[in-house]
Amino acid sequence: MKKELKLYQVPKILSIQDMIIQSARKFGPKIALEDLNNTPINKVTYRELLDNILKFGSALNNLGIKERAHIAVIGENRAQWAITYLTAMCFNYVIVPIDRNLTTNEIMNIMHESDAEAIVFSGSYSGIMAEGKSSLKKMKHFICMDETSEDKDFHIMPKLIRQAKEISTDELPNIVPEELAEIIFTSGSLGRAKGVMLSQKNIASNLMDMVSMILITEQDRFLSVLPMHHTYECTCGLLCPLYCGASAHYARSLKTVVDDIQTVKATILLGVPLLYDKMFRRIIKTIKENKVKSFIVPPLVKLTNLFTIAGLSTIKKKVFSELHHKFGGAVRIFIAGGAAPDPLVAKGLREFGFTFIQGYGLTETSPILALNRLDSFKDDAAGLLLPSVNVKINNPDENGSGEIWAKGPSVMLGYYKNEKATQDAFEDGWFKTGDIGFFDEDDFLHIN
Numbered sequence: 001m002k003k004e005l006k007l008y009q010v011p012k013i014l015s016i017q018d019m020i021i022q023s024a025r026k027f028g029p030k031i032a033l034e035d036l037n038n039t040p041i042n043k044v045t046y047r048e049l050l051d052n053i054l055k056f057g058s059a060l061n062n063l064g065i066k067e068r069a070h071i072a073v074i075g076e077n078r079a080q081w082a083i084t085y086l087t088a089m090c091f092n093y094v095i096v097p098i099d100r101n102l103t104t105n106e107i108m109n110i111m112h113e114s115d116a117e118a119i120v121f122s123g124s125y126s127g128i129m130a131e132g133k134s135s136l137k138k139m140k141h142f143i144c145m146d147e148t149s150e151d152k153d154f155h156i157m158p159k160l161i162r163q164a165k166e167i168s169t170d171e172l173p174n175i176v177p178e179e180l181a182e183i184i185f186t187s188g189s190l191g192r193a194k195g196v197m198l199s200q201k202n203i204a205s206n207l208m209d210m211v212s213m214i215l216i217t218e219q220d221r222f223l224s225v226l227p228m229h230h231t232y233e234c235t236c237g238l239l240c241p242l243y244c245g246a247s248a249h250y251a252r253s254l255k256t257v258v259d260d261i262q263t264v265k266a267t268i269l270l271g272v273p274l275l276y277d278k279m280f281r282r283i284i285k286t287i288k289e290n291k292v293k294s295f296i297v298p299p300l301v302k303l304t305n306l307f308t309i310a311g312l313s314t315i316k317k318k319v320f321s322e323l324h325h326k327f328g329g330a331v332r333i334f335i336a337g338g339a340a341p342d343p344l345v346a347k348g349l350r351e352f353g354f355t356f357i358q359g360y361g362l363t364e365t366s367p368i369l370a371l372n373r374l375d376s377f378k379d380d381a382a383g384l385l386l387p388s389v390n391v392k393i394n395n396p397d398e399n400g401s402g403e404i405w406a407k408g409p410s411v412m413l414g415y416y417k418n419e420k421a422t423q424d425a426f427e428d429g430w431f432k433t434g435d436i437g438f439f440d441e442d443d444f445l446h447i448n
Contacts, residue, residue, distance in 0.1 A: 033248050
């Protein structure tokens, strides 16, 4: 008989604007965002986050940027990236996050294709912006996150915020949650990049669903290492902690992840499988290089497995406390996404007392469709469906495998200015993911 799994009670949010206002009221003095690199705005509480959003939005209004205008953002992970994104959500703009690893040509193309009239960028992109400025006819405003002397016409974000007129949340524009709020250009392997159109309702529904399946509390500290322009990191690594009163801390780089976990005593890390593979290999290498550890660790793993089966779930953290201390001693969950993790790595990390789960989704679904839970997981499965999501396997073969089709409030509005691609992506209201999968007898979704 299938186990009935309860969902956690979560606050109802209608939009991301609604979420930010609610969180500022509830968690005001608590830290919300922190950069581990030295940046102009590198640490904000929930109240300060809202103040920065209100001032930056007021500054954008003063520049003459009207509601529904498209604003692009590009830069390294940092609080100012988050402030830009959230300002767009709160002031009824359409945000266009740009992949910071694209070529100059690709960046220019997206700025043009997205019809953005303003761009907010970190100092490392000021040279590219100064060079390409003259060819971007629609782009009226260039706003740098850092001090720069690259171009006298560039606005400086911290200065705009400092000089802006203060406004209250009552003066914020009315948000229509079903309207376009974000365009994310996915770098498809074939042809031109497609602009995925998401609404605030899409994102808000995905947030509520996700947090109803995995308990996130205001004591949690997320270490952010994946690029924020990806919906996986943006929804799960930025919006999720802000929705729950947790905090997001931006790692200095991928090379400093282990040190940064220790610094912030992170409780949750979102990563791609490759990151966890490297971590696991490093752990195994350290054990093998020590004669005593290589002799005693394998039997300890087997012994603690028996204790875990008997219900003593905390025993592994105590037995392997030295290892946990190397990761800051507070890690509660490792979450993998972006690709299927190696089940052996998942099992291996769990055998050392780390909780490891994975999810599955696409940019077009805001992004999560299925998620393993802390109390119900399979290392070889994408997970259980989110409560608001419907998935069917189209034309299954004799093994039950077929294309995964999805329906629900988190499914995109379509592709920007690409009616044909939008029509091709849907059939009878179902979004065709292009992925092949099947459901097992316990309702877990598997990707072939």
